[in-house]
Amino acid sequence: ETPKAAHPINRQKRAQAIAASRPAVEIENLKKSYDGRIVLDGLDLTVRLGEVVALLGPSGSGKSTLLRCINRLEPWDSGTIRVTGRQLGVDEYGRALSPRSIANARAAVGVGMVFQNFNLFAHMTARENIAGPLRWVQRVSAKEAGRQADELLERVGLAHRADALPRHMSGGQQQRVAIARALAPNPAVLLLDEPTSALDPELVNEVLEVIRRLAVEDGLTMLISTHQISFAKDVADRAIFLADGSIVEEGPAQEMLTRPGNPRTRQFLQVMK
Ligand code: ADP
Numbered sequence: 001e002t003p004k005a006a007h008p009i010n011r012q013k014r015a016q017a018i019a020a021s022r023p024a025v026e027i028e029n030l031k032k033s034y035d036g037r038i039v040l041d042g043l044d045l046t047v048r049l050g051e052v053v054a055l056l057g058p059s060g061s062g063k064s065t066l067l068r069c070i071n072r073l074e075p076w077d078s079g080t081i082r083v084t085g086r087q088l089g090v091d092e093y094g095r096a097l098s099p100r101s102i103a104n105a106r107a108a109v110g111v112g113m114v115f116q117n118f119n120l121f122a123h124m125t126a127r128e129n130i131a132g133p134l135r136w137v138q139r140v141s142a143k144e145a146g147r148q149a150d151e152l153l154e155r156v157g158l159a160h161r162a163d164a165l166p167r168h169m170s171g172g173q174q175q176r177v178a179i180a181r182a183l184a185p186n187p188a189v190l191l192l193d194e195p196t197s198a199l200d201p202e203l204v205n206e207v208l209e210v211i212r213r214l215a216v217e218d219g220l221t222m223l224i225s226t227h228q229i230s231f232a233k234d235v236a237d238r239a240i241f242l243a244d245g246s247i248v249e250e251g252p253a254q255e256m257l258t259r260p261g262n263p264r265t266r267q268f269l270q271v272m273k
């Protein structure tokens, strides 16, 4: 079943609320290179609570790297990243944390991530994919974890697939389970890395609709890398165009994606059409 259609978006009201809200993600002078090749060249970015930011840019421009750094899946060379005011992955003395502690910190600081290829546990049912991490990382009791998993599956329109294994679900359903799993620890920020680019075209909308509802109905803070320009125009408050390791252009999504000011953004949007 397809999730119900979402409310219309009151842009002015959203913009006002976002302007008044606290920063959810603060990135200062982030530098990251692979084998001496610069991928992120001193990037600055602040995302406010409740804001939805679309991250656009050509393939290889560093969108995934940026999202992975925010979630501390990737180390970086210099600069700071704070999520709701806290640095992920280092203790109060600036020492690097162990992977286990980082998993706990992610949960505590509140970052969730959704990947292009779903990354579900293949041998676990939809319910177990969500309940498992709640038990291992959040230390929620088995009974409560199962209850929360069912509630989350309901939220993404998949209550009826709770006992299904990933391989018996469509790509769209798998990605909705992945979203539900990322939401389980109640993250302050959800990072989505090209959440629909691995999907057959007819399955894209059910996933975008779930994401739209998270934005409009739940006011969730999201940073989404995507090539779905019309979706970005519709749902994102702000669009960011990344190229050559920095932000080439950013602005209110509808304006920027309708009338880009920068030639590179313009060219990119032409090609995407
Ligand atoms: P995007 O998501 O925008 O397509 P990526 O963040 O995946 O871009 O990649 C940015 C650049 O970093 C690319 O040139 C890519 O080849 C390189 N890169 C990404 N991951 C690695 C890695 N693990 N090792 C070496 N180079 C990488």
Ligand code: MG
Pocket (backbone or CB within 6 Å): 063, 064, 065, 193, 194
């Ligand atoms: Mg990528």
